[in-house]
Amino acid sequence: MALTCEICxxxxxxxxxxxxVAGAVLTVCESCRRYGTPLPSRxxxxxxxxxxxxxxxxxxxxxxxxxxxxxxxxxxxIVVRRARESLGWTQDFLAxxxxxxxxxxxxxxxxxxxxxxxxARRLEKALGVRLLERVEEEERPKLSTGDFALxxxxxxxxxxxxxxxx
Ligand SMILES: [Zn+2]
Numbered sequence: 001m002a003l004t005c006e007i008c009x010x011x012x013x014x015x016x017x018x019x020x021v022a023g024a025v026l027t028v029c030e031s032c033r034r035y036g037t038p039l040p041s042r043x044x045x046x047x048x049x050x051x052x053x054x055x056x057x058x059x060x061x062x063x064x065x066x067x068x069x070x071x072x073x074x075x076x077x078i079v080v081r082r083a084r085e086s087l088g089w090t091q092d093f094l095a096x097x098x099x100x101x102x103x104x105x106x107x108x109x110x111x112x113x114x115x116x117x118x119x120a121r122r123l124e125k126a127l128g129v130r131l132l133e134r135v136e137e138e139e140r141p142k143l144s145t146g147d148f149a150l151x152x153x154x155x156x157x158x159x160x161x162x163x164x165x166x
Pocket of ligand 1: 007008010032
């Protein structure tokens with residue numbers, strides 16, 4: 001069965017064209033194709049080179065004992081290295097204290113590996129430092145009851161700590 005031109009109603013001989021007319025896609029014959037804009041056979045594919053981003057350690061978030069969200073502090077690598085050095089510990093010794101491979105400690109101190117919450121806890125205990133912080137809820141003025149306009153994104157907003165780079 002031959003296609004029918006959706007503009008002139010005649011059967012389409014030869015090539016059928018898809019054109020855009022007032023937002024609608026029509027299949028038309030050769031002589032009617034001028035009434036619309038030709039439809040690209042394929043949406044243009046921008047050939048873009050994606051910027052190569054340096055892999056940043058994944059920031060893990062975990063719920064604490066009271067349902068609060070915990071995450072590893074941003075400068076964990078500095079905290080760990082300073083604490084270890086001030087204790088006079090080698091990386092090997094620290095590794096043995098927390099039951100990890102020395103390569104893990106090395107990568108943590110280099111900042112290329114974010115410790116899991118669980119490992120951060122062990123490091124905290126071994127080194128006597130704080131490596132976990134709460135993902136704080138944004139301070140908000142008290143709202144009258146019945147005001148439910150708040151979205152989750154409003155309430156749970158990670159408060160970035162201002163901190164000078166060392
Ligand atoms: Zn036609």
